[in-house]
Amino acid sequence: MQVEAGPLLQQINYPSDLRQLKATELEDLCHELRQFIIDIVSVNGGHFAASLGVVELTVALHYVLNTPYDQIIFDVGHQAYGHKILTGRRDVFHTNRILGGISGFPKRGESEYDTFGVGHSSTSISAALGMAVASEYKGETDRQHVAIIGDGALTGGMAFEALNHAGIEKSNLLVILNDNCMSIDPNVGAMKEYLTSITTSKSYNKFRDELIAVLAKISKNGPDAYGWAKKLEQSIKGTLLKNANLFESLNFRYFGPVDGHDVVKLAKTLEDLKHIPGPKLLHAVTVKGKGYALAEKDQTKWHAPGLFDKITGEIKKNKSDKPQPSKYQDVFGHTLVELAEQNKKIMGITPAMPSGSSMNIMMKAMPERAFDVGIAEQHAVTFSAGLATQGMVPFCNIYSSFMQRGYDQVIHDVALQNLQVVFCLDRAGLVGADGPTHHGAYDIAFMRCIPNLVVSAPMNEEELRNLMYTAQLPDRGPFVIRYPRGNGVMVDWKRPFAEIGIGKGRKLHDGEELAILTFGTIGNEAVKAIQVLNQEGIYPAHYDLRFAKPLDEDLLHEVFANFKKIITVEDGSLIGGIGSAVLEFMNDHNYQAQVVRLGIPDTVVEHGEQAELWKLCGYDATAIMEASKNLAKSIKTDTMVS
CATH class of the missing domain: 3.40.50.920 (Rossmann fold)
Structure with a gap:
């Protein structure tokens, strides 16, 4: 099926074409871009709601910045579809995520506009800071560096490490916080609560509406004037907000929150921020799935819905008269609840993937015993280790490729102490359309070299259940179970548990x-x-x-x-x-x-x-x-x- 772009979008092959438009045409372009994404993804599949939520932000960035000289760095990359369409890949966008086609994530080898390859979260600020420091060293003082990070990705420890470092540098860095209260599932933790408090402060919001343009103008009059304005701003912010602003305490100029769907105002704001030196953070409030009502209503379901009817919203599934095997993820989720009903020591932990891993089944059935710790794999592992020291049996469910981020903790916090943590490595092996950033290719190699670990893999759903049962028996020590993405091979998989001898094929x-x-x-x-x-x-x-x-x-x-x-x-x-x-x-x-x-x-x-x-x-x-x-x-x- 050939999908036609709208009349404005048809004219734009690269951002240089976009910059020829009048500001009054940007809203129409956003509508066409959003519709093009809906048309393509509905028939070809892929990530969906995240890109719809940043259409205006993407258009405004490419309209104001001189890309690719100015550099945009996405976090995770689920939201980069609009960026790809505007940067020379509109006519091949239908090949997204299929063998031989373009990648579903930013990829340096694919386009000069993809400045950094991503797929795992919380990397954008570190990468952007590295680029900014390099530009400063080379004398490219006019070059802009923009990291776009969601509030979900901001829960990752690496993002905090980067903010801490960036605050002591003088580099030209803009962090855009895309605040939609979502990653794949709803966000959790104190950061979510903090951002909510900022977005609901009416007095502060009234003040910040006038702040950006004033600072931009003052900054042109010399360092003394800018320094005076900076002190005044800090004083007023401290009065209007009950708590000190987290980002200001890290030496970032904080601006916002702004409406992330007002493309004209976003463009004006970004133009003003270009003239303010040093590290800055723009807080943009957006709606994941914006422009497609069903995706706005159920953002988790529409993160990557597969093929669907764009008119009715019906998600298309493979229809068969015969019963189909369940997904390994669902077998895990239901089995964990079944085991937890028998063993009161069992707890479930996931780093921000409750629906993807089916940990949401236990979170619903036993909310006091199942934890979404945010996009924080390292914390998930050591948190599990802490539970194990107190006699609990934590099932730490992490995608295989994401477990690479918690490897140090597996060795030092679990294996060396021989603690009974059950690592359920979802998406082990080749995962499909998500590609190299998500393939679980290395876990066998990097796990089997660690002392005290048991490393296992089921051949079918019944074996998965029995390995989970075996792993939670007393005094088992650290235990790894790897299993793939997708459907298994058994329809009748819910059978009585049986212990499997450790190390027995x-x-x-x-x-x-x-x-x-x-x-x-x-x-x-x-x-x-x-x-x-x-x-x-x-x-x-x-x-x-x-x-x-x-x-x-x-x-x-x-x-x-x-x-x-x-x-x-x-x-x-x-x-x-x-x-x-x-x-x-x-x-x-x-x-x-x-x-x-x-x-x-x-x-x-x-x-x-x-x-x-x-x-x-x-x-x-x-x-x-x-x-x-x-x-x-x-x-x-x-x-x-x-």
Whole structure:
């Protein structure tokens, strides 16, 4: 389906075209840009509500700034669709997030307007400050640097670290706080309450309406005049606000809150702020999903709704007469509640992903025992460790790629103290359209090298339940369970719990001469491959390892004693992964065998559907069949030679 841009948007290939418009035309352009995003995302999918909420802000920035010389740095990047459309990618925007198409996030290799690659939150201020300091060093004193960060991303500790540093620099830095009270789910914590207090102070809001233009004019009259105005402003703010302004205490000039949907006023405000030196923060209040009523009403649901009818708002789902397997995330959520009903020590922790991880199920059923700690993975891990020291059994649910941010805490605060924290690593393996910033490629490698950790992966939903049950039993120590994004393979998954022996795999299929060892849900691709191979006269054995650490040494002794041709398959990095663990075992026990490892290669894997990426990386059912056939041929050749 070809989507036509509106008449104004059709004229804009780059921001230089946008800057030819009259200020009175900006509102119409915003309407066309918002409608274009709705039209494309409704038929192609992708992130939705976040970009609708910053349409006016995006237009105003590119209208006032001299981009790409002036640099805009987005945080997370969910909200960058309008930016992409205005910066040369309007006609290819329909390829967003599909294999071979443009990325769903800002990406330096894609456009000079994408100044910093993002996908994880709370990075924008650090990156923008680095750019600003470099520009100052090079004598580019006229260059503007703007970080756009949401109030949700501001809960991340890295953002506070950057604010603390930026306040002592004199660099030309503007932080725009996009305040919509949302990340993916509603924001939590004291920062949310603080921002609410600012936005509801009527006396202060009346004062700040006149402040920006006055300071901009005074700043042109020399440092003495600007210094006088600065002291006056601090005095008045301190009187009007009950509490000292957090950002002012960090040496930021604070302006706002302003209406983030008044594009003309935003443009004027940004023009004025260009003339005020040093670190500044503009507080813009926006509505996530602005312009699409259903998205405004249910912002979590419409963060990334998939395909939908833009007229009725009906979200399209795959229709089938047969019952479909549940998502692994939902199996986790319901199982956690079931276990928590039996074990009063269990608590749930998530860093700002209650709906994505299905922790919201426990938060609804047991609000006193489930915690959304904000976008703060490091805190989530150490908070869990603190709970564990008091006899609790915390299930710390974090996306695999986000766990990379809490790695130091896993080692120092959990593993070294041998605390019983259950890490449920959601979105393990290749995640699909979110691409390289979200792929859970490395957790097997970086977790299995840590002492005291158990590292496991279920092959199906029943195994996920049983691993969760096993992990919460007394005296288990730190326990990692990794599982992928999306639907499982079982419809009837809610079965009685059974303990799984730590470090015990299982043989799923007897075979001849060739063995396939799999770890996790990718083992279901091996099942498909073996069914076809059997029809062609090739009979591999199939072993589900279940544990990357500790390895099932009895099982591996059996494998190496009976097979000289072995294939390992994993939805994780080949370097340091389960295949590497098998090779280490073979070397340590002086076995001789030909081992072929299938998994994620040493390269950045781009975005696409999961099945497409498995094929691209060479470990889907077809790749397993090809590797098996090649080994089967070599077996015949070896037999003929001998």
